[in-house]
Amino acid sequence: MEKILLIDDDDGLIHFLSRFFKRKGYAVMACTTGNMALERIVVEDFDLILLDYKMPGLNGLDTLKQIKSRQVKTPVIFMTAYGSTDTAIEAMKRGAYDYLVKPFERQELSRIVSEALLLNAQMKQVVRLPGAVPPSAASAPATGLQIIGQSKPMQEVYKLIGQVAEKDVSVLIGGESGTGKELVARAIYHHSRRRDQTFIAINCAAIPENLIESELFGYERGAFTGAERTYIGKMERCDRGTCFLDEIGDMSMAMQAKLLRVLQEGEFERLGGRETIRVDVRMIAATNKDLAKEVHNGRFREDLYWRLKIISVHLPPLRRRTEDIPDLVKYFLARFGAEYAKPVRTLSESAMAQLLAYTWPGNVRELENCMRRALLLCSGDIIAEEHLELQAPQQVQTFSPHNHEQLLESLKSKLELLIPEILRFSQSGIHANIIEMVEEILISKALAACDNNQVQAARLLGISRNTLRHRIKRHHEKHLMDTGEGKGGV
Ligand SMILES: Nc1ncnc2c1ncn2[C@@H]1O[C@H](COP(=O)(O)OP(=O)(O)OP(=O)(O)O)[C@@H](O)[C@H]1O
Ligand SMILES: [Mg+2]
Secondary structure, three states, rough: EEEEEEEEEEHHHHHHHHHHHHHOEEEEEOOOOHHHHHHHHHHHHEEEEEEEEOOOOOOOOHHHHHHHHHHHOOOOEEEEOOHHHHHHHHHOOOOOEEEEEOOOOHHHHHHHHHHHHHEEEEEEEEEOOOOOOHHHHHHOOOOOEEOOOHHHHHHHHHHHHHHOOOOOOEEEEEEEOOOOOHHHHHHHHHOOOOOOOOEEEEEEOOOHHHHHHHHHHHHOOOOOOOOOEEEEOOOHHHHOEEEEOOOOOOOOOHHHHHHHHHHOOOOOOOEEOEEEOOOOOOOEEEEOOOOOOOOOHOOOOOHHEEEEHHOOEEEOOOHHHHHHHHHEEEEHHHHHHHHOOOOOOOHHHHHHHHHOOOOOOOOHHHHHHHHHHHHHHHOOOOOOOHHHOOOOOOOOOOOEEEEEEEEHHHHHHHHHHHHHHHHHOOOOOOHHHHHHHHHHHHHHHHHHHHOOOOOHHHHHHHHOOHHHHHHHHHHHHHHHHHHHHHHOOO
């Protein structure tokens, strides 16, 4: 249960807020002076603090300063009376997350509180890298998340994170959807020197184009119709902290220019403001787009691209690291098993084989959802194939360059799965057998696709006609030998 601390000398407001939060399922603690609250936060960790400015004794600003030196990460919402916006802005400069002007609407209160609680959860939920933990012991940590996977490409990712996390440089994270880009961004934050400062994530694709500037850089009162109060943007809120810009490939060119200025000079202006604001923000950006292509097509600034790309981490798709699947399965089953109070289950051999053979277009997210569903659907002890409900591999009708690559990937992952089995049961001669077999299939299918026209088939395969003829002859002879027809004939 999330815990909220109220600091206000107004009994009426405390009463109202306590009831309001308790009804929403939060635990509430109230203190009527700053000093009482400071004693409390030494012994108890809160998820959110609501702090009034005007109190007898220590005022809100001084209390805030003390709070920030103790529970640095707990978001503080500052409450002021109408007409004292300057104090509220000052509080935000000193690290308050947001402010409310009394009297406030329930709706506004709810919105700000849920935003702040989400931020609190994200900042405090540590993402761990697999350290000394052997893969067999991969299980859900008591709190926080863990990045799972011991495959070679993932080991490279961890090495890179280890190298860059503590350095104050910006990082670009690439990879298909669901490969764990956000998880990696959080891991970098938790392993950085800024781990005790704010971490704010912004999804550039989710915020409408006309709102993103004010969201990032804030605005002054009166900057546009409806701008009734000064709004402090996300960049200012994470001064000295880390800003995660998700889906950066979707950012407009105009915003990219402003962002580049923050990266290079550490400065910007609020919308409608004349004052230049200076910030020290570490930027972590992620995208599932090919940014080089975006630059080529004039949709992404080249200078920003190079600036971000200095350190880049690429997350491989799950189909290229199928050896991570058993550990991920174990991890998700342990996590969801605890979440739904269902004892940890295992997978049948054929269910695991199906997971290993699947191509996972939605990557780890798809596997996570698949495991959640399987756990809920399964009533016995073992998860079987029918609980997985994997999408049937899509029939590919056309050979566009895009699905051509996917087909090759799928072939590769199937070979990777089957070849170790073949090795297990074979004695010798495997190399020749497999290569011959693949070649034979390749040639016969190419001939079929070209109506047995050898010139066309050779061109399709990229070999000379002579080589093709030679191979066909050899395969033919081999068959005769195998069936015994050729014996004594040559
Ligand atoms: N290596 C991993 N170990 C454990 N969980 C993982 C791993 N990779 C991804 N996940 C989980 O999979 C889900 C998707 O990961 P995440 O949101 O980081 O992906 P993403 O690359 O940001 O996706 P998108 O591009 O769609 O935003 C999350 O719930 C995350 O916790
Ligand atoms: Mg993401």
